[in-house]
Amino acid sequence: MEKHIRLPLTQEDIGGLRAGDYVYLTGELYTARDAAHKRMAETLCAGGTLPFEIAGQTIYYMGPSPARQGHVIGSAGPTTASRMDKYTPRLLDLGMKGMVGKGRRSPEVIAAMRRNQAVYFAAVGGAGALLSKCIKKAETVAYEDLGTEAVRRLVVEEFPVIVVIDAEGTDLYGNLSG
Amino acid sequence: MIREISVKTLAEAVCELCIQANHFLSPDMRNALARAAGQETSPLASRILGQLEENLQIAAEESIPICQDTGMAVVFLKIGQDVHFFDGDLTEAVNDGVRRGYTEGFLRKSVVGDPLLRQNTGDNTPAILHCSIVPGNQVEITVAPKGFGSENMSRIFMLKPADGTEGVKEAIVQTVAEAGPNACPPLVVGVGIGGTFEKAALLAKEALTRETGAPSELPHVCALEAELLERINALQIGPAGLGGNATALAVHINTYATHIAGLPLAVNLCCHVNRHASRVL
Ligand code: SF4
Numbered sequence: 001m002e003k004h005i006r007l008p009l010t011q012e013d014i015g016g017l018r019a020g021d022y023v024y025l026t027g028e029l030y031t032a033r034d035a036a037h038k039r040m041a042e043t044l045c046a047g048g049t050l051p052f053e054i055a056g057q058t059i060y061y062m063g064p065s066p067a068r069q070g071h072v073i074g075s076a077g078p079t080t081a082s083r084m085d086k087y088t089p090r091l092l093d094l095g096m097k098g099m100v101g102k103g104r105r106s107p108e109v110i111a112a113m114r115r116n117q118a119v120y121f122a123a124v125g126g127a128g129a130l131l132s133k134c135i136k137k138a139e140t141v142a143y144e145d146l147g148t149e150a151v152r153r154l155v156v157e158e159f160p161v162i163v164v165i166d167a168e169g170t171d172l173y174g175n176l177s178g
Numbered sequence: 179m180i181r182e183i184s185v186k187t188l189a190e191a192v193c194e195l196c197i198q199a200n201h202f203l204s205p206d207m208r209n210a211l212a213r214a215a216g217q218e219t220s221p222l223a224s225r226i227l228g229q230l231e232e233n234l235q236i237a238a239e240e241s242i243p244i245c246q247d248t249g250m251a252v253v254f255l256k257i258g259q260d261v262h263f264f265d266g267d268l269t270e271a272v273n274d275g276v277r278r279g280y281t282e283g284f285l286r287k288s289v290v291g292d293p294l295l296r297q298n299t300g301d302n303t304p305a306i307l308h309c310s311i312v313p314g315n316q317v318e319i320t321v322a323p324k325g326f327g328s329e330n331m332s333r334i335f336m337l338k339p340a341d342g343t344e345g346v347k348e349a350i351v352q353t354v355a356e357a358g359p360n361a362c363p364p365l366v367v368g369v370g371i372g373g374t375f376e377k378a379a380l381l382a383k384e385a386l387t388r389e390t391g392a393p394s395e396l397p398h399v400c401a402l403e404a405e406l407l408e409r410i411n412a413l414q415i416g417p418a419g420l421g422g423n424a425t426a427l428a429v430h431i432n433t434y435a436t437h438i439a440g441l442p443l444a445v446n447l448c449c450h451v452n453r454h455a456s457r458v459l
Contacts, residue, residue: 022433025268034248035296061247062246063247063286064286065242065243065246065285065286066284066286067284067286067414068241068284071242074242074243074284075237075242075244075245075246075248077245077246077247077248079327080220080327080330080360082360102362102418102419103327103358103360104358109240121417121421122359122418124226124229124417125245125418125449126230126233126244126245126362126451127229127230127245128242128246129233129234129236129237129242129243129244129245130232130233130236130243131231133236147287147298147300148246148286148287148288149298160229162222162418162420163229172420173359173419173420
């Protein structure tokens with residue numbers, strides 16, 4: 001099914017999404033990849049608070065190339081999500097509702113997604129120039145020193161993704177490759 | 179006759195090739211993608227291949243890198259033995275070219291200086307430099323920026339002679355199956371068979387720079403490439419791992435002599451953004 005959804009995701013949106021749905025997202029996404037996840041995990045372990053309110057939000061696993069003059073952002077496609085698996089259940093338990101990346105997730109992540117009713121979307125890997133056209137705003141909100149790995153708040157319009165794992169834990173990749 | 183070449187000329191060429199490779203896929207790769215799109219039967223897979231073609235067009239027209247992972251710069255130099263470099267250090271010149279290419283070309287800086295301490299070097303250096311000495315007085319430069327989504331799913335196997343061709347086939351298909359959606363299919367599968375541990379890996383990496391789909395000159399290897407491509411595409415992993423016929427665009431196998439006790443095998447996966455740009459000085 002093809003759907004158009006506004007971010008942040010509502011519980012109702014999440015309940016209606018099924019693995020295999022083709023979705024266009026509009027609204028706010030936060031970016032974080034390896035180094036930002038590691039830092040967030042360290043902050044939480046030390047009893048600190050995250051640099052943005054993660055409850056209800058969707059994280060895009062992405063580190064862009066630098067923006068040319070007059071562009072909002074450079075190339076901006078997804079990175080492999082499984083590298084974030086180690087940190088993800090904790091973030092889901094804190095209320096994160098959506099993730100955008102590429103590739104498989106661990107059973108622990110899928111269990112945490114079911115427990116917390118969250119969705120994992122895939123964007124097409126290697127289509128960073130195309131995807132950058134759907135990003136209308138980008139600002140760094142934390143960890144600026146990490147360069148491409150900093151946390152950014154993006155505003156996206158009709159950003160194309162596919163539901164790979166829904167809140168019931170149905171995994172599109174699992175269905176395809178056994 | 180000894181030919182004098184300034185390392186500054188080399189640095190300039192490396193700089194330009196880094197930018198070129200990250201914005202324009204070579205015609206062989208573009209054709210392979212177009213062929214795959216023509217043969218795809220699943221609607222979702224066709225849609226994704228269409229997006230990849232559109233992505234290439236946007237990248238070229240608007241100077242946006244094809245992929246945000248503009249890779250670690252792998253540089254091959256085939257240096258004619260009658261060439262003499264002057265004006266500085268060769269390795270430094272290559273790194274200088276990478277530094278300038280990645281800075282001036284708005285490419286992502288994806289390199290950490292120490293694998294354990296993990297501090298970004300800020301300019302995508304150092305490059306991975308492979309030099310070989312060949313006859314003549316020319317220098318052939320190939321820049322192949324390598325993304326790590328697919329690099330991470332690559333594998334080395336130290337097979338036994340008794341494993342034979344069957345063992346080789348199994349290991350290659352298994353590597354692609356395990357990579358699944360993570361390596362951004364449709365893939366180009368670079369394979370090195372033989373040599374030593376490191377030689378097999380280098381053969382596999384070099385295989386990725388071959389003109390996409392050009393078969394091996396060895397009849398038994400050419401047959402193996404064709405059979406493996408068919409078996410890999412029968413996995414139906416498809417574009418972006420969402421199902422479909424195009425799991426791989428090509429399988430390129432390079433071989434080398436090896437020891438009586440061994441059968442080294444390296445499988446270097448590359449995504450559909452298989453970048454390589456060359457120039458002869
Ligand atoms: S594997 Fe290739 S296409 Fe995928 S994100 Fe990395 S460089 Fe880009």
